[in-house]
Amino acid sequence: MAPHTAIDEVNALHEIEARFDTVQILNEEGKIVNDSLMPGLTDDELQEIMRRMVYTRILDQRSVSLNRQGRLGFYAPTAGQEASQIASHFALEKDDFILPGYRDVPQLIWHGLPLEQAFLWSRGHVDGMKGIEKLNILPPQIIIGAQYVQTAGVALGIKKRGKKSVAITYTGDGGSSQGDFYEGINFAGAFKAPAIFVVQNNQFAISTPRSLQTAAKTLAQKAVAAGIPGVAVDGMDPLAVYAAVKRARERAVNGEGPSLIETICYRFGPHTMSGDDPTRYRTEDLDNEWAKKDPLVRFRKFLEERNLWSNEKENETIEQAKEDIKAAIKKADSAPKQKVTDLISVMYEELPYTLKEQYEFYKVKESR
Numbered sequence: 001m002a003p004h005t006a007i008d009e010v011n012a013l014h015e016i017e018a019r020f021d022t023v024q025i026l027n028e029e030g031k032i033v034n035d036s037l038m039p040g041l042t043d044d045e046l047q048e049i050m051r052r053m054v055y056t057r058i059l060d061q062r063s064v065s066l067n068r069q070g071r072l073g074f075y076a077p078t079a080g081q082e083a084s085q086i087a088s089h090f091a092l093e094k095d096d097f098i099l100p101g102y103r104d105v106p107q108l109i110w111h112g113l114p115l116e117q118a119f120l121w122s123r124g125h126v127d128g129m130k131g132i133e134k135l136n137i138l139p140p141q142i143i144i145g146a147q148y149v150q151t152a153g154v155a156l157g158i159k160k161r162g163k164k165s166v167a168i169t170y171t172g173d174g175g176s177s178q179g180d181f182y183e184g185i186n187f188a189g190a191f192k193a194p195a196i197f198v199v200q201n202n203q204f205a206i207s208t209p210r211s212l213q214t215a216a217k218t219l220a221q222k223a224v225a226a227g228i229p230g231v232a233v234d235g236m237d238p239l240a241v242y243a244a245v246k247r248a249r250e251r252a253v254n255g256e257g258p259s260l261i262e263t264i265c266y267r268f269g270p271h272t273m274s275g276d277d278p279t280r281y282r283t284e285d286l287d288n289e290w291a292k293k294d295p296l297v298r299f300r301k302f303l304e305e306r307n308l309w310s311n312e313k314e315n316e317t318i319e320q321a322k323e324d325i326k327a328a329i330k331k332a333d334s335a336p337k338q339k340v341t342d343l344i345s346v347m348y349e350e351l352p353y354t355l356k357e358q359y360e361f362y363k364v365k366e367s368r
């Protein structure tokens with residue numbers, strides 16, 4: 001190795017940062033700009049990604065209005081993040097585990113969580129997450145970043161059992177500043193656990209802009225300190241997101257360890273439906289700039305040019321989504337009213353004595 005002639009830490013940083021340019025395959029106009037990275041997806045698969053993104057956009061719109069009518073509880077809007085959520089999920093297999101954040105309900109639905117359960121979860125009803133152990137999903141995490149540590153553990157479990165699957169997790173730009181974020185990627189890296197760590201950088205952590213989140217030029221470069229590969233992709237480009245997750249999955253199941261993927265995107269709506277007003281921390285110009293990058297618009301253009309999408313297909317998808325949502329909300333409405341004992345009994349396989357006491361107390365109260 002050549003001897004160091006100067007302490008050149010500033011250049012080293014700049015060199016590293018320059019390596020984390022945003023990868024794009026499909027641009028805003030729906031044109032392929034990086035043919036060599038084009039994933040090998042069939043026409044059917046390309047159409048299915050579009051169908052899921054359109055369906056998910058409708059689900060988002062309906063969820064926002066159901067929330068306003070007081071028919072849903074907690075809801076974190078997803079519009080703008082469809083490529084990041086749906087295309088990343090599309091690169092997975094059924095056996096893979098998903099450890100989501102509160103905004104990642106669409107991935108759970110496409111992994112098999114019935115819609116009515118997603119609605120019940122939103123209402124804080126225990127039946128929302130009933131039976132999820134069979135679906136390889138965990139409940140959406142509310143504690144920012146905690147799912148990263150849990151993912152390192154789940155992925156290590158997968159490795160110890162010799163399974164050819166992965167654990168994928170999602171946090172946000174805000175989450176990437178948490179201690180749990182670093183602990184999770186570091187541990188998984190050290191143990192070569194088959195994990196995929198996604199940071200959906202939607203530019204804001206509630207009202208905190210990305211510029212105040214960290215001095216790091218990219219969030220993907222945080223992988224370097226953990227000794228794992230990292231990549232930043234255009235998170236409004238479903239092809240780039242898919243290609244990155246597919247590659248990370250291959251590496252993980254081949255025993256090559258975890259990856260960090262930053263998906264650069266934007267949330268079109270408010271942080272949650274609990275009352276923040278985005279006009280107080282975002283300008284209309286910024287919203288308009290990102291609206292031009294809409295994943296649905298560019299993917300529609302791309303597919304239409306290849307005769308793979310049409311108004312008819314779009315409308316069919318929209319109608320199907322509306323029908324499913326209507327039926328699911330009806331089912332959710334007919335779920336038995338939640339009792340305190342329901343809440344206590346789902347927490348442990350065997351209740352500790354303190355909870356046992358409370359359980360008995362409420363059992364009597366509820367029977368009156």
Ligand SMILES: Cc1ncc(C[n+]2csc(CCOP(=O)(O)OP(=O)(O)O)c2C)c(N)n1
Binds near residue numbers: 142144171173175200
């Ligand atoms: C440990 C912790 N601290 C603070 C909060 C409150 N909180 C909820 S969402 C949020 C912002 C998260 O932003 P980001 O990670 O960018 O995800 P996004 O909501 O943009 O998807 C904060 C600070 C929390 N839930 N958990």
Ligand SMILES: [Mg+2]
Binds near residue numbers: 200203
């Ligand atoms: Mg964010």
